Amino acid sequence: MSGGEARGVVVAHGEMARGMVTAVVRIAGIPEEVLVPVSNEGRGPDELKDTILERIGDEPAVIFTDLAAGSCTLAARMSCRDRARMAVVAGVNLPMLLEFVFHRELPLSELLPRLEQKGQDGIRILPVG
DSSP states (O other), X not given: OOTTSOEXXXXXXXXXXXXXXXXXXXXXXXXXXXXXXXXXXXXXXXHHHHHHHHHHTTSOEEEEESSSSSHHHHHHHHHHTTOTTEEEEESOOHHHHHHHHHHTTSOHHHHHHHHHHHHHHTOOOOOOO
16 A cells, blocks of 8 residues: 555444455455444453554545444544544445545645545445336
């Protein structure tokens, strides 16, 4: 990963993060270190924050969380508190993660609105029958 590309960390309850990351790796054919999963299972907020920071390193990063409130997002927000090249995106979905892995070289100011839009566009109620 080059210095300008953001790293992604998916933080979620239970095994959700691992499942989403596995799906994106298989669909996109990317190296596993581009997008890493973190589960909150067995971790308190401080442990979760430390794990997130460990997985990010010094790279620009986007932390994706499953819910806008709760332990995962709380820890993610604490992780970003003193770091300018990090952002938290809550309500992660597969279209959003795929957009991230294919455009992670963009500056966060351009990348984040794309992620939000792709995540929203990925939600559809389909007619049945």
